[in-house]
Amino acid sequence: MTILIEQPEFVGSQVDQDQNVQEQSNELVLDGGFAVPKTLQTDGFVAPEINSFGHSFRDYDAESERQKSVEEFYRLQHINQTYDFVKGMREEYAKLDKAEMSIWECCELLNEVVDESDPDLDEPQIQHLLQSAEAIRKDYPDEDWLQLTALIHDLGKVLTLPQFGELPQWAVVGDTFPLGCAFDKSNVHHKYFKENPDYNNPAYNTKNGVYSEGCGLDNVVISWGHDDYMYLVAKENGTTLPSAGLFIVRYHSFYPLHKEGAYTHLMNEEDKENLKWLHVFNKYDLYSKSKVLVDVEKVKPYYLSLIEKYFPAKLRW
Ligand SMILES: O[C@H]1[C@H](O)[C@@H](O)[C@H](O)[C@@H](O)[C@H]1O
Numbered sequence: 001m002t003i004l005i006e007q008p009e010f011v012g013s014q015v016d017q018d019q020n021v022q023e024q025s026n027e028l029v030l031d032g033g034f035a036v037p038k039t040l041q042t043d044g045f046v047a048p049e050i051n052s053f054g055h056s057f058r059d060y061d062a063e064s065e066r067q068k069s070v071e072e073f074y075r076l077q078h079i080n081q082t083y084d085f086v087k088g089m090r091e092e093y094a095k096l097d098k099a100e101m102s103i104w105e106c107c108e109l110l111n112e113v114v115d116e117s118d119p120d121l122d123e124p125q126i127q128h129l130l131q132s133a134e135a136i137r138k139d140y141p142d143e144d145w146l147q148l149t150a151l152i153h154d155l156g157k158v159l160t161l162p163q164f165g166e167l168p169q170w171a172v173v174g175d176t177f178p179l180g181c182a183f184d185k186s187n188v189h190h191k192y193f194k195e196n197p198d199y200n201n202p203a204y205n206t207k208n209g210v211y212s213e214g215c216g217l218d219n220v221v222i223s224w225g226h227d228d229y230m231y232l233v234a235k236e237n238g239t240t241l242p243s244a245g246l247f248i249v250r251y252h253s254f255y256p257l258h259k260e261g262a263y264t265h266l267m268n269e270e271d272k273e274n275l276k277w278l279h280v281f282n283k284y285d286l287y288s289k290s291k292v293l294v295d296v297e298k299v300k301p302y303y304l305s306l307i308e309k310y311f312p313a314k315l316r317w
């Protein structure tokens with residue numbers, strides 16, 4: 001997939017956090033049948049067709065050693081993430097009593113983390129953060145909030161480190177999905193949900209389950225991991241990022257929704273607006289993964305200035 005896009009008119013509102021993307025016309029259809037407004041499209045970034053392992057991106061069936069370990073990851077994730085598990089995790093991590101540190105200190109901690117669920121990248125996560133942020137910076141030089149959103153979107157992966165509870169990978173990474181309603185077929189390796197205790201629970205296995213149509217994603221219990229954790233950290237520490245930035249952090253792994261169009265009946269109007277920016281972001285999150293590494297020390301001063309603009313010096317984690 002190669003998409004050429006032009007500069008957006010919308011300037012990320014660092015001033016007004018609640019400003020949303022305006023109604024747009026001239027829509028272009030992308031993956032999953034979603035439409036992305038022309039004004040949210042940029043020039044420049046050309047999505048490569050193959051990843052560093054020589055496969056298409058997000059190919060969960062390509063024959064390889066990595067494919068086997070990724071599939072095993074999803075088996076464990078689909079069996080162990082339950083409605084009750086997520087509720088318990090949200091409560092535990094809402095305490096924010098694990099650490100006190102800056103955003104950049106957290107970026108450096110990610111030097112230690114490699115994501116076992118990712119078929120496209122086996123570099124330390126700090127490289128992925130900078131690769132995606134730098135790719136956005138090139139195409140969206142004026143949207144500093146979107147660049148910073150890229151820098152922080154995967155910081156929640158510190159949950160795998162001892163100080164943060166050393167959670168198993170299945171409780172931290174991988175695509176996310178709602179609990180409390182039926183598992184949609186578009187989830188990768190869907191078959192492993194059959195062994196999830198919620199699978200046969202009649203309260204949880206209908207289309208709406210415990211939810212009602214249009215209830216809004218904020219009211220939906222989504223599998224626990226780095227997305228929801230980092231959203232919580234950013235919000236509770238009073239970030240001034242716009243709501244589209246927080247939405248991206250919180251739902252960027254929700255591929256069944258943003259790529260496949262599943263679970264859309266749970267969204268409200270605000271979710272639908274924010275989803276447009278998530279589609280823009282996703283291209284850079286996915287296709288910037290590369291073996292060409294960013295010089296961390298060189299770009300550090302620029303990102304420190306963005307962090308200072310949108311976050312307090314120290315955050316509770
Ligand atoms: O393997 C990847 C990785 O864990 C990403 O950080 C996450 O956002 C994706 O959804 C997932 O597929």
Ligand SMILES: [Fe+2]
Pocket residue numbers: 153154226252253
């Ligand atoms: Fe992620």
Ligand SMILES: [Fe+2]
Pocket residue numbers: 128153154285
């Ligand atoms: Fe990512």
